[in-house]
Amino acid sequence: MAGAGRTRDTGTLGKLMTLLDMVALSDDAMRFTDILARSDQPRGTLHRQLTHLVEEGLLETDREGRYLTGIRLLHLASHSWARNQFRNLAEPHLRRLQEQTGETVHLGVLRGAEVIYLDKVEGRQSVRMYSQIGNASPAYCTGVGKAALSTLDDLSLQRLVDTLDFHPFTEHTHLSAASLLADIAATRLRGHTFDHEEHERGICCVAAPIRSADHDVLAGVSVTGPAYRLTAERLEECAPLVRAAAAAITVDLRARLGPRG
Amino acid sequence: MAGAGRTRDTGTLGKLMTLLDMVALSDDAMRFTDILARSDQPRGTLHRQLTHLVEEGLLETDREGRYLTGIRLLHLASHSWARNQFRNLAEPHLRRLQEQTGETVHLGVLRGAEVIYLDKVEGRQSVRMYSQIGNASPAYCTGVGKAALSTLDDLSLQRLVDTLDFHPFTEHTHLSAASLLADIAATRLRGHTFDHEEHERGICCVAAPIRSADHDVLAGVSVTGPAYRLTAERLEECAPLVRAAAAAITVDLRARLGPRG
DNA sequence: TCTCAAAGTTCCATTATCTGGAACTGAATT
DNA sequence: AATTCAGTTCCAGATAATGGAACTTTGAGA
Structure with a gap:
């Protein structure tokens, strides 16, 4: 995907993280040779690097010697997720929104x-x-993403849009900067945005932006569901609820972070 | 805790992981000075190490320059969790057990x-x-832990028990190898084990072991709840259900992994 | 069973990276 | 303005990573 600015591969940590990414994001355990083929390291080097990752618990090997993600990652991630201030503060609002909409x-x-x-x-x-937590999706074709983009100032937005290359996930995906920017302009006026099967066929959503006073958090909330249930009318019905939830989260966020920031 | 064999601090990765642990497992964002005080690195070194971790997305800084866990960890961990074979295969059984017991x-x-x-x-x-996923607890005072221990052969069990030092989490925690081994012997006979507030006051559970054909997976399932609800009788009622779930998972595990292993 | 090729592991002189003391900057306090 | 504290940068020296090659193990085929 464009834009995200991949980290450099130089430096000991960078190289190891590249490896870790490869193994952790692969759909299956990888054998040494598989990894060797997909990395440009010499065998000896690669072997030692993998050994280090295993020693640290970031990777593990199964009994056939194949590499898979270690449990230490889970430990670190779950702890930090549970302690994440923003998530914690948003959670009751998410739950209420879920109850209000059923989606x-x-x-x-x-x-x-x-x-x-x-x-x-x-x-x-x-x-x-x-299942989906931690997953990354392109901002330009998701409700939450477009909502978050709508909070950017024109300059930042333009710069970000310039780096995109548009991939047609479905027949409704935005394929040009102009089309995306028009959508975002509409989003700013309405205070919410829609995703009519732009990322995944059969999935619709309505989303609203969250932004902290000092632009430190750019986020969005959405109500998502199958297209047959979330019709255009239904989405319109949900829109005020989503906006209200986003507004409530924004208020909490400013109350919590504002005094200090 | 005993036994787990903390990873060495030597080697570039080891030092960085020690840092990452400190920050990720802390309950709050940490300032540079906080980290400096709790690590034995010189200022310059520490600063560069933190910079590297931030560059790689493992840590982030808030606008006050304090360090907190980066989102890349969440991304890596959630992907591997969702793809974890054992968890996936066990999940329907866990869900059924939850419905059967309500706990x-x-x-x-x-x-x-x-x-x-x-x-x-x-x-x-x-x-x-x-909240609890990824968390580690001592095996000797948890239901799931004792269940898993009961699948070890005598030699391995003895060796592992020798490394323990017993910490009195509650007044019911095992405090000696003899007491623990007796409990495990009983567990082997019954096929399930209990935790009567051994780890946390007010929390009881009943657990059963899961072991794959070739001992690659040593695990346990448990039904856990507050002591006032999970009385001795209630735990006895749940025991067969827990054993059945564990057995079903074991069968699935062997079917899935057996042919290859 | 033996042989060969491929996969995986170890070794060590070389080289790139990390280290850490010290000097520097900038902000807050007196 | 002077002082202190927090954070950042620098560079010669120490350390750990590199990678080519040799070695061991595994497994497929004859």
């Missing part, structure tokens, strides 16, 4: 040109949160 | 002398899983 509610923050999902509250049927 | 269900794996919680299914009221 899935997402909280996402903007990082460069991507949105990262910080929390998710689903209805009673499925408790399978986590 | 919180845990899945934990043994790592050295500690249990790490891989999944948690709670009743309708609270969707606040995640």
